[in-house]
Amino acid sequence: MSKDAQQTASDDWLEQALRADAREHLSVYLPDDGFTARVVSRLPQPALPAWRRPVLALLWVVAGIAIAAALPTWFDEVFGSVAALVLHRFTLSDAAVALTLLFAATSGALVLAARAD
Numbered sequence: 193m194s195k196d197a198q199q200t201a202s203d204d205w206l207e208q209a210l211r212a213d214a215r216e217h218l219s220v221y222l223p224d225d226g227f228t229a230r231v232v233s234r235l236p237q238p239a240l241p242a243w244r245r246p247v248l249a250l251l252w253v254v255a256g257i258a259i260a261a262a263l264p265t266w267f268d269e270v271f272g273s274v275a276a277l278v279l280h281r282f283t284l285s286d287a288a289v290a291l292t293l294l295f296a297a298t299s300g301a302l303v304l305a306a307r308a309d
Contacts, residue, residue, distance in 0.1 A: 282290075
């Protein structure tokens, strides 16, 4: 047996032993009597740059102004599209396409619901 094969065999044994030991002690709780909380409370807090808050406030103001400026245009486009859809005269082919899509969606949902996964 070569030295590499011996090393692999011993690593496999060691790995198995470590895994078995980890499984054995997985559910054991080690009380730390507040040690973790004390250590975390003594860690230095990250210092945020002084310019961060004003820049964030400015970005929110710019976003609000952009939304307020776009809202009338967006509302007009959405309302116009909905009105055009409602007032559109449907032909027989439009109804056939709508019914076909409705049937496809319904049958697809039924097939997914009936799967036994």
